[in-house]
Amino acid sequence: MSMKTDRREILRSACWLPLAPLARWADAADSTTEAAKADYVLRIANGLVELSPEHIVSTTLYNGQFPGPLVRMQEGQRFVVDIHNDTDTPELVHWHGQMIGSEVDGAAEEGTPFVPPHGMRRVAFVPRPSGLRFYHTHVVARGDLNRGMYTGQAGAVYVEPRNNPGAYDREIFLVLKEFAPAFSRGGDMASEALPGEPVAQLRRLGEEADRQAPPQKGFEVGYDLFAINGRMLGSGDPIRVKPGERILLHVLNASATEIRSLALPGHRFQVIALDGNPVPRPAEVPVLWLGTAERVSALVTMNHPGVWILGDLADDDRRHGMGIVVEYAGHRGKPQWAKPGAFRWDYTAFGIPGGAPAEPDETIEITIVKNNAALNGFNRWTLNGEAFSMDAMRPLYTLQRGRRYRLKLRNASDDIHPVHLHRHSFELTRIAGKATRGVLKDVVMLGGFQEADIDFLADNPGMTLFHCHQQLHMDFGFMALFRYA
Numbered sequence: 348m349s350m351k352t353d354r355r356e357i358l359r360s361a362c363w364l365p366l367a368p369l370a371r372w373a374d375a376a377d378s379t380t381e382a383a384k385a386d387y388v389l390r391i392a393n394g395l396v397e398l399s400p401e402h403i404v405s406t407t408l409y410n411g412q413f414p415g416p417l418v419r420m421q422e423g424q425r426f427v428v429d430i431h432n433d434t435d436t437p438e439l440v441h442w443h444g445q446m447i448g449s450e451v452d453g454a455a456e457e458g459t460p461f462v463p464p465h466g467m468r469r470v471a472f473v474p475r476p477s478g479l480r481f482y483h484t485h486v487v488a489r490g491d492l493n494r495g496m497y498t499g500q501a502g503a504v505y506v507e508p509r510n511n512p513g514a515y516d517r518e519i520f521l522v523l524k525e526f527a528p529a530f531s532r533g534g535d536m537a538s539e540a541l542p543g544e545p546v547a548q549l550r551r552l553g554e555e556a557d558r559q560a561p562p563q564k565g566f567e568v569g570y571d572l573f574a575i576n577g578r579m580l581g582s583g584d585p586i587r588v589k590p591g592e593r594i595l596l597h598v599l600n601a602s603a604t605e606i607r608s609l610a611l612p613g614h615r616f617q618v619i620a621l622d623g624n625p626v627p628r629p630a631e632v633p634v635l636w637l638g639t640a641e642r643v644s645a646l647v648t649m650n651h652p653g654v655w656i657l658g659d660l661a662d663d664d665r666r667h668g669m670g671i672v673v674e675y676a677g678h679r680g681k682p683q684w685a686k687p688g689a690f691r692w693d694y695t696a697f698g699i700p701g702g703a704p705a706e707p708d709e710t711i712e713i714t715i716v717k718n719n720a721a722l723n724g725f726n727r728w729t730l731n732g733e734a735f736s737m738d739a740m741r742p743l744y745t746l747q748r749g750r751r752y753r754l755k756l757r758n759a760s761d762d763i764h765p766v767h768l769h770r771h772s773f774e775l776t777r778i779a780g781k782a783t784r785g786v787l788k789d790v791v792m793l794g795g796f797q798e799a800d801i802d803f804l805a806d807n808p809g810m811t812l813f814h815c816h817q818q819l820h821m822d823f824g825f826m827a828l829f830r831y832a
């Protein structure tokens with residue numbers, strides 16, 4: 348098929364030409380007449396994943412594998428990807444955590460065109476910022492468990508920094524993901540994950556919404572199979588280590604709906620980056636917690652020889668595959684698990700202590716309410732009283748370029764919401780009543796009946812989507828669109 352190149356892309360490549368080496372010059376010059384070679388080719392198609400010899404699932408994949416291949420890009424160096432869609436339905440690839448244009452970001456709500464069924468779309472952008480990013484589908488699934496993040500369309504991106512100090516021996520990427528989803532009425536929530544007390548006013552708001560809703564709970568999604576890097580615990584190769592080795596773990600939660608945890612008996616994690624952004628205060632923790640789409644980069648010093656399970660705290664999920672074996676050289680035997688002591692995941696532990704954040708130019712308050720089973724058995728989510736309509740696509744708020752905004756998020760539900768802002772990083776400035784600064788993220792877990800303030804600089808014009816990354820929440824109202832003036 349012929350390649351579509353829009354005028355903006357041609358202009359961009361023309362600007363790039365004088366800086367490019369000779370070989371690229373020849374490539375790019377050809378692009379005015381025929382397709383230049385892409386830096387990367389991504390193919391979306393159905394395929395099989397062998398989670399274990401007994402569990403082989405069929406789902407939609409990137410380049411026939413789960414996780415999708417680790418895509419490495421250079422910070423600031425233009426990257427061209429050809430996305431082929433071999434499925435029967437339109438697709439979108441979202442470049443999560445990158446400050447790029449709305450036309451390539453990968454959200455239909457922002458105006459990114461779909462990759463048509465059995466078609467191809469070329470996207471080009473300048474990757475930034477450096478660090479652990481994420482690429483995944485951004486289509487609406489609603490009641491279809493073969494669409495959206497319920498599929499295997501997820502992979503890690505690593506944007507190589509211009510200079511990397513690299514105080515570690517080895518990097519290991521871990522992608523956490525469940526398979527074989529099914530709906531049920533009601534579900535459980537990792538209530539022991541986050542610190543802080545519920546806010547009484549938010550609890551009252553939630554109770555009031557419950558009184559107006561049907562007595563039955565809305566649908567939730569559960570899973571039968573759990574895997575790290577597409578292999579159930581015990582099925583894949585172990586992580587083989589030597590005493591004294593310093594391993595940098597890059598962990599990505601690619602779940603559609605679940606909050607995940609990880610612990611490694613006898614070891615601690617020194618968290619150095621959250622969502623790919625270095626934290627101001629690297630701190631040691633016994634457990635990692637990650638909301639959907641969150642990433643944690645943590646150093647582990649291998650100083651406790653044995654054969655261990657690096658696994659989820661939830662016994663049931665770990666026994667159904669959410670873990671990977673860590674095996675020291677010369678050690679054999681059954682991998683050991685030990686439940687860590689009580690621990691709450693506090694983002695402020697990685698922030699600048701006693702930090703008083705800069706005052707924003709404007710504050711936007713967003714109150715989140717759940718209407719139980721209001722949409723054919725699914726929960727409906729409203730932001731300031733309104734469920735996002737994908738027909739109307741009405742922007743909630745207009746941003747002025749150069750201004751600093753504070754989103755004051757108020758959760759009047761008992762669910763934890765991993766909320767995500769596209770195309771910008773935000774700074775956590777207050778979470779569960781605690782002020783902080785210096786922690787830059789693109790997803791943050793907002794606790795049940797809790798509040799969080801996140802600040803961002805409006806410095807990337809274009810339509811910008813804000814939503815909960817829990818697929819069931821974003822598909823049923825928990826979204827807002829910002830536009831630039």
Ligand SMILES: [Cu+2]
Binds near residue numbers: 762763765
């Ligand atoms: Cu949510």
